[in-house]
Amino acid sequence: MTTIAETLALPSAALAASVPPESVPRRAPESSPAAVPSGQTAKSPLPASSRILRKLEPFVLWLILLALWFAVAHWLPLGENPLIPSPQATALALWQSLPELWKGTLASLGILVPGFALAVTLGVASGLVVGISPRLQRIFFPFARVAGPVPPTVYVPYAIAILPTFQLSAIFVVWIGAFWPIFQNTAAGAAALDARYRDNASILRMRGLEYAFRVVLPASLSHVFSGMGVGLAFAFILLTVAETFGASAGLGRFVQYYADFADYPRMVAGILYTGFVTWFAMTLLDKLKHRMLFWQR
Amino acid sequence: MTAHRPAPGLVLEGVEFAYERTPVLENISLSIPAGQFVTLLGSSGCGKSTLLRLIAGLQTPDRGRLLWNGAAITGTSLERGLVFQDYALFPWLSVVDNIAIAVGKAHPKTRKAERREAARHYLRQVGLESAIGKYPFELSGGMRQRGAIARALALESPLLLMDEPFGALDPVNRARLQDLLLELREAAPVRPTIVFVTHDIDEALYLSERCVILGAAPGRVLADLGVSFARHANRRADRQSLYNDAAFQSLRESVAETLAADTLKRLIAA
Numbered sequence: 001m002t003t004i005a006e007t008l009a010l011p012s013a014a015l016a017a018s019v020p021p022e023s024v025p026r027r028a029p030e031s032s033p034a035a036v037p038s039g040q041t042a043k044s045p046l047p048a049s050s051r052i053l054r055k056l057e058p059f060v061l062w063l064i065l066l067a068l069w070f071a072v073a074h075w076l077p078l079g080e081n082p083l084i085p086s087p088q089a090t091a092l093a094l095w096q097s098l099p100e101l102w103k104g105t106l107a108s109l110g111i112l113v114p115g116f117a118l119a120v121t122l123g124v125a126s127g128l129v130v131g132i133s134p135r136l137q138r139i140f141f142p143f144a145r146v147a148g149p150v151p152p153t154v155y156v157p158y159a160i161a162i163l164p165t166f167q168l169s170a171i172f173v174v175w176i177g178a179f180w181p182i183f184q185n186t187a188a189g190a191a192a193l194d195a196r197y198r199d200n201a202s203i204l205r206m207r208g209l210e211y212a213f214r215v216v217l218p219a220s221l222s223h224v225f226s227g228m229g230v231g232l233a234f235a236f237i238l239l240t241v242a243e244t245f246g247a248s249a250g251l252g253r254f255v256q257y258y259a260d261f262a263d264y265p266r267m268v269a270g271i272l273y274t275g276f277v278t279w280f281a282m283t284l285l286d287k288l289k290h291r292m293l294f295w296q297r
Numbered sequence: 298m299t300a301h302r303p304a305p306g307l308v309l310e311g312v313e314f315a316y317e318r319t320p321v322l323e324n325i326s327l328s329i330p331a332g333q334f335v336t337l338l339g340s341s342g343c344g345k346s347t348l349l350r351l352i353a354g355l356q357t358p359d360r361g362r363l364l365w366n367g368a369a370i371t372g373t374s375l376e377r378g379l380v381f382q383d384y385a386l387f388p389w390l391s392v393v394d395n396i397a398i399a400v401g402k403a404h405p406k407t408r409k410a411e412r413r414e415a416a417r418h419y420l421r422q423v424g425l426e427s428a429i430g431k432y433p434f435e436l437s438g439g440m441r442q443r444g445a446i447a448r449a450l451a452l453e454s455p456l457l458l459m460d461e462p463f464g465a466l467d468p469v470n471r472a473r474l475q476d477l478l479l480e481l482r483e484a485a486p487v488r489p490t491i492v493f494v495t496h497d498i499d500e501a502l503y504l505s506e507r508c509v510i511l512g513a514a515p516g517r518v519l520a521d522l523g524v525s526f527a528r529h530a531n532r533r534a535d536r537q538s539l540y541n542d543a544a545f546q547s548l549r550e551s552v553a554e555t556l557a558a559d560t561l562k563r564l565i566a567a
Binding site: 199214221296 | 381402432
């Protein structure tokens with residue numbers, strides 16, 4: 001396949017090779033660094049005030065939203081049990097619910113971790129096997145194209161009906177939601193393996209498991225991680241959906257429970273807390289990705 | 298099986314290869330005795346890299362036969378190592394682990410520590426001891442190609458195929474690595490057969506004992522020259538005077554003319 005470039009090469013290439021490359025005139029340094037006004041060039045440090053401003057930029061939107069929240073809760077007549085509880089009431093509810101939220105976190109992780117770990121293990125392993133073999137691709141890809149996009153939430157009632165315990169059915173649903181993106185990304189990454197790595201492995205007679213795990217897996221690792229990112233997001237969605245059906249504890253269960261009692265400060269606290277846990281998990285995954293892909297500049 | 302043993306070496310008989318009906322190689326026949334250093338010289342698009350891939354067993358010819366020591370070449374083999382222009386090392390493995398893989402292939406029964414020790418030895422041989430614990434992305438192009446040579450040494454292949462291995466290097470590094478290659482070859486207990494692809498006439502004449510000139514579109518043998526300069530034992534001390542040598546210059550000119558005439562013929566035909 002690499003011969004396309006060779007067969008398309010222009011006949012004049014040999015003649016062009018003898019022409020010396022155009023010499024680029026060297027530019028003299030425009031002025032000494034000391035003479036450059038601060039803040040003008042990329043290399044000179046910004047003045048202290050704008051450096052501080054730049055550090056604050058990520059928080060601007062948060063501060064605006066928080067101010068809006070204060071204003072809405074303070075100025076709008078929302079009644080005795082407002083649907084938008086004040087920030088103070090929410091903070092108090094969050095503080096008071098922390099032990100319960102922590103218990104819910106553990107219950108949720110008891111579903112999320114096994115479901116997601118199973119999805120990663122099976123998704124990566126089967127994705128590698130299918131991605132390496134063109135025949136298996138022809139068998140599996142048409143099926144995956146149909147089965148993959150089915151919204152996994154539709155499996156929730158059926159899984160609860162079929163499997164003996166709620167935890168098992170929730171793990172199953174989390175697994176199936178996270179599995180497809182991981183499988184599909186891994187298989188696509190393995191199938192798109194750079195021909196140079198394949199040739200290299202072939203010259204070294206690397207085959208079987210050694211080929212799969214020392215060549216194909218590292219080469220498709222960035223695909224695997226994007227699959228895991230999508231899979232983790234799906235896992236959280238499915239976890240919280242499944243919990244609203246039949247859990248006795250958990251993050252989704254917490255929000256649903258206090259919504260049923262119209263305890264909006266606690267409900268909003270639960271939403272914020274769940275958002276934090278999701279952000280934390282995503283950040284961990286991102287850190288892991290950067291660590292493992294250190295060789296990709 | 299026949300009683301007589303075939304002559305050791307590489308034999309190509311009427312090798313043809315086309316890419317999507319565009320002929321790339323046409324009726325290539327060559328016989329390279331074991332231990333010879335041959336360069337395949339040609340302009341871009343003459344199919345010289347394809348020919349090397351066929352010898353390596355990465356691709357199969359449409360017609361003709363390729364034999365190594367009398368046996369037909371089907372697929373890759375540790376007998377035939379290939380050094381690529383770039384990407385020879387896996388970027389996710391440290392330099393020493395890259396070489397250790399090749400050691401493990403040549404000596405499957407060794408333990409990990411032994412493989413690493415052997416890998417360090419090869420890295421010292423190519424002057425890369427400073428890079429032992431590093432990763433390929435931390436190395437310069439010249440250092441990476443030293444690593445590629447170390448890996449080829451570690452494979453201990455009797456036939457070494459090199460696909461423009463110094464093509465992406467600056468002139469100083471290129472000259473250094475050319476000399477390193479010649480030194481390593483002279484130091485080897487059994488001289489490997491080397492098939493070296495290049496489009497650089499000086500490189501071909503400087504390195505090899507024999508220079509096969511390939512024409513382009515489709516690739517075919519234009520000339521097959523014996524080169525005597527490689528036998529000058531002191532040539533490395535005196536690269537510049539070799540370049541100024543009248544015999545070297547006239548050979549270089551005739552090679553350049555052969556290549557230019559082929560290009561001109563194609564331009565007229567087009």
